[in-house]
Amino acid sequence: MFDINQLVRKNVLRLKPYSSARDEFQGQASVYLDANENPYPTGYNRYPDPHQIAVKEKLAAIKQVDQSNIFLGNGSDEVIDLLFRAFCEPGNDNVVIPQPTYGMYAVCAGINNVDIKYINLTNNFDLDVDATLQTCDEQTKIIFLCSPNNPAGNLITTTKAETLIQRFTGLVVVDEAYIDFTNQPGLVPLLNQYPNLIVLQTLSKAWGLAGIRMGIGFASTEVIHVLNKIKPPYNISILSQQVALKALDNEVRKNEWVKEIISEREKLIIELKKLPQVIEVFPSDANFLLTRVKDAKDIYRKLTERGVIVRDRSGVVLCDNCLRITVGTSAENEIIIRELSQL
Numbered sequence: 001m002f003d004i005n006q007l008v009r010k011n012v013l014r015l016k017p018y019s020s021a022r023d024e025f026q027g028q029a030s031v032y033l034d035a036n037e038n039p040y041p042t043g044y045n046r047y048p049d050p051h052q053i054a055v056k057e058k059l060a061a062i063k064q065v066d067q068s069n070i071f072l073g074n075g076s077d078e079v080i081d082l083l084f085r086a087f088c089e090p091g092n093d094n095v096v097i098p099q100p101t102y103g104m105y106a107v108c109a110g111i112n113n114v115d116i117k118y119i120n121l122t123n124n125f126d127l128d129v130d131a132t133l134q135t136c137d138e139q140t141k142i143i144f145l146c147s148p149n150n151p152a153g154n155l156i157t158t159t160k161a162e163t164l165i166q167r168f169t170g171l172v173v174v175d176e177a178y179i180d181f182t183n184q185p186g187l188v189p190l191l192n193q194y195p196n197l198i199v200l201q202t203l204s205k206a207w208g209l210a211g212i213r214m215g216i217g218f219a220s221t222e223v224i225h226v227l228n229k230i231k232p233p234y235n236i237s238i239l240s241q242q243v244a245l246k247a248l249d250n251e252v253r254k255n256e257w258v259k260e261i262i263s264e265r266e267k268l269i270i271e272l273k274k275l276p277q278v279i280e281v282f283p284s285d286a287n288f289l290l291t292r293v294k295d296a297k298d299i300y301r302k303l304t305e306r307g308v309i310v311r312d313r314s315g316v317v318l319c320d321n322c323l324r325i326t327v328g329t330s331a332e333n334e335i336i337i338r339e340l341s342q343l
């Protein structure tokens, strides 16, 4: 039986959260003298909705989930940090990170003084369920999965992720920042079955809104309640909420971008594979490609000199001599292929 009280830090369990002016009065009024705001209208003189109800309504309809299962963060990075602060006792608990993966799980663990137990993904960057579970101990609170994974680009096999969620008594976070670039539904449809599952998504990738900082956590109402308890009261600005509301009305545009990026990704794979420096291009369900080359550092340096910036991932586990290339516009992708072929 899932019991959130066994997982939440005791101080968080006891915490009396901050109650904002907008928490204490939620109706409509003609005179607001309760939040020490400046009364002169600038468009932004009032605090934003602390619960971002309008944005959540739109997301709930798009993602086919209940609003009560949605948490919004100042980027997914804020949600990741809040998960540590809510569930991991500094100096005592640990998290398990199958690697290589997105670097912020480890950084947030470090900031929060939480131990990390690493386990390698398999050679094709998939999950080894038994080895991952064996890495966990009594103090393991969270396992972080990323699917499609960064930097490899592949999806973690859904049945493996599901087995892990079933067998692990703590929380499993599945970061789906790149889920729009696959034809798979991801794990949001499993939320009702698994109260220990947390799915992260973001408006930073397919929706083209990295600049507004809006990350989404989908989880059981118990988990959402804890996150709401500890978040800064007004963590999403009015500007971000307004931009998100407008963008979410245009799912068609997002889908067109995704289609275009996927088609460009497939072209880029074909062109990269023709190049003599390229040893391998890993299959990708994301908007980037991981490619193993003959000398990653040298190629990275030469590309940079030519004004083309990719990510050198050669220092990362299982990624010897690997570069990560984001799929750009058709023109940008032609430039990188031209520059690579001239090296």
Ligand SMILES: Cc1ncc(COP(=O)(O)O)c(C=O)c1O
Pocket: 074, 075, 076, 077, 078, 102, 146, 149, 150, 175, 177, 201, 202, 203, 204, 210, 213, 214, 215
């Ligand atoms: C796997 C993964 N998760 C989360 C993020 C960050 O998302 P956000 O912009 O919502 O903080 C990134 C950014 O590159 C990422 O690769």
